[in-house]
Amino acid sequence: MESVSQPAADRxxxxxARANDxxxxxxxxxxxxxxxxxxxxxxxxxxxxxxxxxVYRRYGSKDELVHxxxxxxxxxxxxxAREVVxxxxxxxxxxxxxxxxxxAASPLATTFGRRLPTTPDIDEAADRLRGALExxxxxxxARGLVxxxxxxxxxxxxxxxxxxxxxxxxxxxxxxxxxxxDLYLAGLRQIAVGAAVQRGAALTWEExxxxxxxx
Amino acid sequence: MESVSQPAADRxxxxxARANDxxxxxxxxxxxxxxxxxxxxxxxxxxxxxxxxxVYRRYGSKDELVHxxxxxxxxxxxxxAREVVxxxxxxxxxxxxxxxxxxAASPLATTFGRRLPTTPDIDEAADRLRGALExxxxxxxARGLVxxxxxxxxxxxxxxxxxxxxxxxxxxxxxxxxxxxDLYLAGLRQIAVGAAVQRGAALTWEExxxxxxxx
DNA sequence: TCTTGATCGGAACGGATGATTCCGTTCCGA
DNA sequence: TCGGAACGGAATCATCCGTTCCGATCAAGA
Numbered sequence: 001m002e003s004v005s006q007p008a009a010d011r012x013x014x015x016x017a018r019a020n021d022x023x024x025x026x027x028x029x030x031x032x033x034x035x036x037x038x039x040x041x042x043x044x045x046x047x048x049x050x051x052x053x054x055v056y057r058r059y060g061s062k063d064e065l066v067h068x069x070x071x072x073x074x075x076x077x078x079x080x081a082r083e084v085v086x087x088x089x090x091x092x093x094x095x096x097x098x099x100x101x102x103x104a105a106s107p108l109a110t111t112f113g114r115r116l117p118t119t120p121d122i123d124e125a126a127d128r129l130r131g132a133l134e135x136x137x138x139x140x141x142a143r144g145l146v147x148x149x150x151x152x153x154x155x156x157x158x159x160x161x162x163x164x165x166x167x168x169x170x171x172x173x174x175x176x177x178x179x180x181x182d183l184y185l186a187g188l189r190q191i192a193v194g195a196a197v198q199r200g201a202a203l204t205w206e207e208x209x210x211x212x213x214x215x
Numbered sequence: 216m217e218s219v220s221q222p223a224a225d226r227x228x229x230x231x232a233r234a235n236d237x238x239x240x241x242x243x244x245x246x247x248x249x250x251x252x253x254x255x256x257x258x259x260x261x262x263x264x265x266x267x268x269x270v271y272r273r274y275g276s277k278d279e280l281v282h283x284x285x286x287x288x289x290x291x292x293x294x295x296a297r298e299v300v301x302x303x304x305x306x307x308x309x310x311x312x313x314x315x316x317x318x319a320a321s322p323l324a325t326t327f328g329r330r331l332p333t334t335p336d337i338d339e340a341a342d343r344l345r346g347a348l349e350x351x352x353x354x355x356x357a358r359g360l361v362x363x364x365x366x367x368x369x370x371x372x373x374x375x376x377x378x379x380x381x382x383x384x385x386x387x388x389x390x391x392x393x394x395x396x397d398l399y400l401a402g403l404r405q406i407a408v409g410a411a412v413q414r415g416a417a418l419t420w421e422e423x424x425x426x427x428x429x430x
Numbered sequence: 431t432c433t434t435g436a437t438c439g440g441a442a443c444g445g446a447t448g449a450t451t452c453c454g455t456t457c458c459g460a
Numbered sequence: 461t462c463g464g465a466a467c468g469g470a471a472t473c474a475t476c477c478g479t480t481c482c483g484a485t486c487a488a489g490a
Contacts (some may be wrong), residue, residue, distance in 0.1 A: 010436095010487090010488080011434080011435060011436060011487080011488060011489085012434085012435050012436025012437060012486075012487070012488085013435095013436060013437045013438075013485075013486055013487070014437085014487090015487090016436095016437070016438080016486085016487095017436080017437065017438090018471080020437090020438090038477095040476080040477055040478080041477075041478065041479085042437070042440095042477075042478090045439090045440095050438085050439080051438060051439030051440055052439080052478085052479080052480095053437090053438070053439065053440075053479090053480080053481085054438065054439075056479065056480080057437075057438090061478080062477090062478065062479090095410030116489090138345055154394075157391065157395065158395075161376050161377065161395055162376065174415075175415040175416055176372065176415060176418055177413075177415070178415035179369075179413055179414065179415030179416070179417070179418075180372065180373075180376055180415075180416040181414075182402070182406070182411065182412075182413040182414055182415065183399055183403060183406065183413070184398055184399065184400035184402055185402065185411075186401070186402035186403075186405040186406050186410070186411045186413075187397070187398035187399055187400065187401035187402030187403075187405070188398060188401075188402075189405070190401040190402070190404070190405045191397070191398065191401050191413075195401070196397065196399040196400075196401040196404075197397075198394055198401075199390075199393040199394065199396075200389075200390040200391060200392070200393035200395075200397065200399070201390055201394070201439080202394070203391055203394075211453075217473095225458085226458075226459065226460085226463085226465060227457075227458065227459080227463085227464050227465025227466060228456080228457055228458060228464095228465060228466045228467075229458085229459095229465070230458085231457080231458090231466070231467080232465075232466060232467095235466085235467090253448095255447080255448055255449085256449065256450085257448075257449095257450075257469095259485065260468090260469095264468060265467085265468080266466095266468030266469055267449090267450085267468080267469070268450090268451085268452090268466085268467070268469075269466075269467065269468075271449090271450065271451080272466075272467090276432080276448090276450080277448095277449065308467095310431075330465085412467060
């Protein structure tokens, strides 16, 4: 259903438009990661070096922009999970969490706890994420590296915990987050070998999804 | 400097006023703990079963109310820290963190990461908190229960991490928080005995204060 | 060079939210 | 029965932010 006559491609300022396109996406990712999804559109435009109108020309509304970024964040983290399995590190969960923390600009964790509307494509991506995480957990469990009741929901909870909304420049914060992560991972190992009893039940995936979606 | 003539105490509706006073304070504590300090004044009034004007009659402005609650939260947590030392539990830090998590309505952690103006009385309370925490840490370190470079800043960071702003009913969330806490504590123990190396440096108290105050 | 259409950036618009104030009403103690 | 202290919530006022509008720019083709 493409328009048949190549429509005299690239009249006007089409090249600049495509460049802005990328700039807006990257700016949105960074700004949302830092300030959460209620960062004003103008902040994104400013970061992208662009007028607000340019943001609206590509995405009809702020909701659409947020939706695009949510999807992007999910795809990113799914990608990380899959790469990690291939790398076969000592602990795949540990490597996954580390990688995620190192990627400074993921809006994924900052959205945690906000009830946002679910859509079919987000649901579908979340399911793929679940599958990827369960693969990691299975690999680690076979090696005795995580507690027997550890779930994909626990991994998401860990992400939420390890990325608090401290108003610290991400670069500076990395060291602090890594320290927390190491404490968490050390605890995981110790509980896996039965050296400590834990209070509280696992967070199931369904609960996690429920906590984070609207209706 | 008290007014000399007992001023014909309690004309008008003074008793109701005192009752409201308490109600407002408690409502503010709960609402701020749940929604953070930008919860609207009307939410606090509603929770207290009172009109907005009654809130403004006791506190000149929302800033004053927030300030009062910040101070209250600090005093609360200082009190917990001191009680814990007297209880002489196996690990004072562990007991302190558990107690803090159990007190559902502390606005302390929800303010974390917001840069709020510092005032002399807040500074002074923060210093007392630092002292109390350092006592805990010293006790535990003597027993080999925490890593040798563990600091009061780390404890504050742990609080921030363990109380994410998940939009979960506090009652339901307790179990999830305890699970995370146990992972953290298990990690602390394991690192204390040198069983794991940790990346990242300690968060100093000065850094913590700096991250959380305005100018 | 001139025309034209795609884009641009940012000012202007409009709705929402929330702090603060105002005011008519209610209640207690004298 | 009065008077004043308090009350609750409507009205006011400012701010913030999503969205739209418009004159200026730019680049390809005539």
